[in-house]
Amino acid sequence: MEHFNLALVDWSRAQFALTALYHWLFVPLTLGTSFIIAIMETIYVKTGKDIWKRITKFWMVLFAINFAIGVATGIILEFEFGTNWSNYSWFVGDIFGAPLAIEGIMAFFLESTFFAVMFFGWNKVSKGFHLTSTWLVALGSNLSALWILVANAWMQNPVGMHFNPETARNEMVNFWAVLFSPTAINKFLHTISSAYVMSAIFVLGVSAWFLLKKRNQALAKRSMIVASTFGLIMSVFMVITGDESAREVFRVQPMKFASMEGLYHGQTDAPLTAVGFFTKTPKPEAPNANEWGPKIKIPGMLSYMAALNTHAYVPGINDLIHGNTAHNIISYYERIKMGKLAIAALKEFQLAKKAANDSVARTALKTFEANYKYFGYGYYNDPHKLIPDVPLVFYSFHTMVGLGLLFVLIFLLTLIYGLKGKLPVKRWILYVALWAIPFAYLAQEAGWMVAEFGRQPWVVQNYMPTLSAVSNINQTSVIITFFLFGVIFTVLLIAEIKIMLNQIKQLKDGGQQ
Amino acid sequence: MFGNLSYLALQQYWWAIIALLGGILVFMLFVQGGQTLLYTIGKTETDVKMLVNSLGRKWDLTFTSLVVFGGAAFASFPLFYSTSFGGAYWVWMIILFAFILQAVSYEYRTKAHNWLGTKTYDTFLFINGLIGTVFLGTAVATFFTGSLFSVNAMHHSFWQSPYRGLELALNFGRYATYVNLSLGLAVFFLARILASLYFMNNIDDETIMERARKQVMKNTIPFLVFFLFFLINVLVMKGFNYDPVTKIVGIESFKYLHNLLAMPVVLILLLLGIVMVLWGIFRAAFATEKCGKKAIWFSGAGTILTVFALFLTVGYHHTAFYPSVFDLQSSLTIQNASSSKYTLTAMSYVSLLVPVVVAYIWYAWSQMNKTPITKKEMEEDTHAY
Numbered sequence: 010m011e012h013f014n015l016a017l018v019d020w021s022r023a024q025f026a027l028t029a030l031y032h033w034l035f036v037p038l039t040l041g042t043s044f045i046i047a048i049m050e051t052i053y054v055k056t057g058k059d060i061w062k063r064i065t066k067f068w069m070v071l072f073a074i075n076f077a078i079g080v081a082t083g084i085i086l087e088f089e090f091g092t093n094w095s096n097y098s099w100f101v102g103d104i105f106g107a108p109l110a111i112e113g114i115m116a117f118f119l120e121s122t123f124f125a126v127m128f129f130g131w132n133k134v135s136k137g138f139h140l141t142s143t144w145l146v147a148l149g150s151n152l153s154a155l156w157i158l159v160a161n162a163w164m165q166n167p168v169g170m171h172f173n174p175e176t177a178r179n180e181m182v183n184f185w186a187v188l189f190s191p192t193a194i195n196k197f198l199h200t201i202s203s204a205y206v207m208s209a210i211f212v213l214g215v216s217a218w219f220l221l222k223k224r225n226q227a228l229a230k231r232s233m234i235v236a237s238t239f240g241l242i243m244s245v246f247m248v249i250t251g252d253e254s255a256r257e258v259f260r261v262q263p264m265k266f267a268s269m270e271g272l273y274h275g276q277t278d279a280p281l282t283a284v285g286f287f288t289k290t291p292k293p294e295a296p297n298a299n300e301w302g303p304k305i306k307i308p309g310m311l312s313y314m315a316a317l318n319t320h321a322y323v324p325g326i327n328d329l330i331h332g333n334t335a336h337n338i339i340s341y342y343e344r345i346k347m348g349k350l351a352i353a354a355l356k357e358f359q360l361a362k363k364a365a366n367d368s369v370a371r372t373a374l375k376t377f378e379a380n381y382k383y384f385g386y387g388y389y390n391d392p393h394k395l396i397p398d399v400p401l402v403f404y405s406f407h408t409m410v411g412l413g414l415l416f417v418l419i420f421l422l423t424l425i426y427g428l429k430g431k432l433p434v435k436r437w438i439l440y441v442a443l444w445a446i447p448f449a450y451l452a453q454e455a456g457w458m459v460a461e462f463g464r465q466p467w468v469v470q471n472y473m474p475t476l477s478a479v480s481n482i483n484q485t486s487v488i489i490t491f492f493l494f495g496v497i498f499t500v501l502l503i504a505e506i507k508i509m510l511n512q513i514k515q516l517k518d519g520g521q522q
Numbered sequence: 523m524f525g526n527l528s529y530l531a532l533q534q535y536w537w538a539i540i541a542l543l544g545g546i547l548v549f550m551l552f553v554q555g556g557q558t559l560l561y562t563i564g565k566t567e568t569d570v571k572m573l574v575n576s577l578g579r580k581w582d583l584t585f586t587s588l589v590v591f592g593g594a595a596f597a598s599f600p601l602f603y604s605t606s607f608g609g610a611y612w613v614w615m616i617i618l619f620a621f622i623l624q625a626v627s628y629e630y631r632t633k634a635h636n637w638l639g640t641k642t643y644d645t646f647l648f649i650n651g652l653i654g655t656v657f658l659g660t661a662v663a664t665f666f667t668g669s670l671f672s673v674n675a676m677h678h679s680f681w682q683s684p685y686r687g688l689e690l691a692l693n694f695g696r697y698a699t700y701v702n703l704s705l706g707l708a709v710f711f712l713a714r715i716l717a718s719l720y721f722m723n724n725i726d727d728e729t730i731m732e733r734a735r736k737q738v739m740k741n742t743i744p745f746l747v748f749f750l751f752f753l754i755n756v757l758v759m760k761g762f763n764y765d766p767v768t769k770i771v772g773i774e775s776f777k778y779l780h781n782l783l784a785m786p787v788v789l790i791l792l793l794l795g796i797v798m799v800l801w802g803i804f805r806a807a808f809a810t811e812k813c814g815k816k817a818i819w820f821s822g823a824g825t826i827l828t829v830f831a832l833f834l835t836v837g838y839h840h841t842a843f844y845p846s847v848f849d850l851q852s853s854l855t856i857q858n859a860s861s862s863k864y865t866l867t868a869m870s871y872v873s874l875l876v877p878v879v880v881a882y883i884w885y886a887w888s889q890m891n892k893t894p895i896t897k898k899e900m901e902e903d904t905h906a907y
Contacts, residue, residue, distance in 0.1 A: 070905065073629055080582070081625035084589055085618055088607060091596065092615065095608025099677045102600025103861045110597035111872050113590030118879045121582035122886045128905050129579055134889045142886070173862070177676045178600075180862040359675050480608035481680050490615050497619065501626050504637040511635035 013476040017484040021093045024491045028085050031498045035079035041208020042072045043147035050143050064228050078505050097478035104170050104181040112156035119149030162193035166261040174358050195257050199250035202243050209240025210449035217442035220433050234427045241420035259315040265463035267326045268399045269406040273299050275324040281310035290400050330392045341392030348387025351380035385472045397465040405458035412452035524870040532866040533856045536598035541833030543591045545826035550584035552720050553577050555713025557651030563733045571900050576724045578628040578907045601859035605679040609671050610687025617657050624650035628907045659709030660691045660702045665836045667698035668847035682848045704752040711745035719818035726894040738806045762845035771853045781839045792831035798824025
């Protein structure tokens with residue numbers, strides 16, 4: 010095994026995680042409110058009622074405050090692939106770079122051009138052109154989500170590529186396979202629907218606060234109806250796509266799936282842990298020491314999630330590590346051996362090519378191709394290092410799912426009470442809606458933690474672990490930039506929250522009803 | 523359509539797109555230039571507000587141009603992306619920090635309870651204006667002067683200076699540093715000229731018009747000094763060629779001059795670009811007010827053409843566009859740094875969207891610019907920055 014600076018890997022991961030987690034504090038709100046605002050403006054244009062214009066403009070202000078900081082954190086993510094993960098950038102750049110470039114050409118220009126019209130064009134362009142601009146901003150921001158999620162999905166489930174030993178990189182052979190991979194489709198649909206849900210909770214919560222304070226009631230009641238209708242539809246969509254995503258994870262990332270449930274020993278008729286706590290989790294030196302506190306289980310549900318069959322077999326972490334011949338699972342020990350063969354064969358191939366020794370090169374290439382699918386495993390000796398942080402993934406997953414289901418209920422109740430005109434008197438649901446806001450953010454972050462911590466140590470599933478993807482830089486530089494990013498993002502976040510809270514508090518719409 | 527092109531033709535096509543994006547980006551840096559002039563042209567709060575709002579409707583496009591430039595470089599020349607970004611770590615990090623500061627400043631600067639105060643956000647804008655232009659210009663100059671890195675058989679790159687790219691601007695013992703910095707400073711002053719021209723076009727206010735006109739003249743002299751210093755150096759310096767068959771990189775005297783003479787179209791584009799920039803400046807400084815208002819289009823288009831031609835000079839005609847002075851054979855060329863033929867082909871189809879993008883930007887801008895920014899608008903617009 011080559012020498013890797015693991016501290017550098019950890020700091021680089023920390024920096025990327027910090028940027029991504031901050032970025033995702035702002036993006037879902039942009040994705041969802043852009044549509045909510047577009048719907049509101051459409052109602053304004055259709056009805057001609059001035060109150061809808063005021064409602065649209067109010068939410069637009071909050072959108073813009075949030076949008077700015079989302080842009081600031083987004084640019085960092087793109088460039089960090091190069092600055093901190095340069096070996097990754099070459100190894101898969103032939104595939105991964107394309108969606109990023111398309112995102113820029115197709116989405117960012119759309120967003121930024123019409124953003125200016127949306128905010129400053131009220132008195133400069135026609136009503137129709139303005140409304141179109143608002144919809145185009147929504148379309149642009151969601152298109153950008155599509156391409157970056159296609160790129161992320163490809164890391165989780167690399168398809169449509171072939172390794173070129175001459176250039177020592179993966180090269181794209183099928184663009185459509187990358188774009189329409191089931192992982193990409195599910196990831197996109199689940200992520201955007203959850204972002205819509207988050208945005209709807211935000212609009213709902215802020216409006217609930219107005220009603221609790223008996224201010225801007227006309228605006229608040231109308232906003233709540235739009236948000237709860239939008240939220241309810243999207244939350245159903247979110248649950249369906251989440252369910253679909255689970256099967257996709259089971260198929261291509263069984264280790265992540267087992268970690269999401271803290272399942273160490275595989276079983277048929279596997280139950281789903283609805284609520285549960287670890288009292289002890291296994292470590293590489295004591296791999297069998299998992300213990301649970303009390304837990305509530307739903308019989309057969311995990312098997313159903315995995316394969317739409319309550320009796321299906323779900324492998325546990327130990328089955329993946331040690332293999333299971335009855336279920337055709339190749340052990341991680343075996344994969345490590347094959348990975349090492351692939352790495353050695355690639356080196357041999359390159360040396361033989363340099364020496365113009367074709368027959369050795371051909372033999373090495375054969376060995377390489379036979380073992381390439383486990384290439385990344387070859388960087389390790391101990392398979393236990395290939396297990397993600399199970400408690401973190403387990404708790405993140407359960408937090409995400411639990412809160413997601415709670416939001417469905419909240420939308421249902423606010424919609425019913427809203428349509429009956431009883432929202433102002435049902436103060437308890439207003440409090441619930443208000444307090445749901447931080448939990449909506451929590452659910453979003455938890456979702457990404459499942460996706461990203463759950464796939465560790467892979468940056469490209471099975472082919473490239475984080476330790477071989479990192480840039481060849483000194484760790485001190487990364488530590489310094491980590492803290493600089495931490496400080497700057499935090500300062501800007503505080504400024505953003507203060508501005509936003511003030512905008513909400515100072516609104517005096519006057520449109521009482 | 524693109525499927526029939528040779529691999530080399532696709533690489534050249536994508537280098538041309540990178541060159542065009544580079545040109546558009548440098549033109550759009552007028553936003554950054556304007557950010558360094560807020561309190562030079564603006565003397566009252568309303569003046570500054572008009573300037574900020576004029577730039578505030580375009581900043582996002584400059585930002586997007588930078589992001590797209592990065593994304594396109596990643597997709598088409600990933601070895602450049604990995605070598606430069608992962609190597610010159612501190613240069614790119616400083617640029618990125620400057621752009622984070624910009625992204626929030628417009629929206630937050632006059633909002634109540636913005637925590638840091640308007641002056642701080644305006645300082646952020648100034649920092650972004652200074653660093654964004656000088657650092658990007660300096661970074662581009664290294665395409666001609668070379669950097670210190672090596673690339674191994676696995677295409678892993680290793681930067682060979684502990685200063686992580688900062689040495690390209692700060693190692694004053696190396697002559698190339700002065701060439702690098704001269705382009706950085708030329709871009710800085712050019713951005714200020716373009717910003718002044720943009721203000722003349724976009725703001726309906728006599729005082730601002732007059733002050734902007736003065737700034738055009740003031741910044742033209744340093745711009746010309748630094749740009750000519752850079753250009754003359756480029757024309758007489760040794761450059762980095764490679765053998766099209768063996769791919770071995772070597773040093774050639776007057777390489778870039780040879781390139782221009784061998785590619786007369788590029789030479790014409792370069793000269794035309796420079797003349798257009800100067801013609802725009804001349805119109806703004808000495809012609810009628812009506813002419814001054816349109817000067818941005820000449821200087822802007824001239825900027826795009828000049829940068830485009832410079833990129834072609836350094837990328838075409840068997841030239842290493844990202845040379846390593848540490849290990850010549852590690853130098854990057856459009857052939858050894860590019861994506862696969864398949865990816866370039868697929869991306870080429872996507873590039874057909876670019877004219878559509880340009881068309882809608884043009885349309886949206888023309889709709890928005892029908893009425894220039896006025897004091898009255900600033901007083902009435904509740905969303906003004």
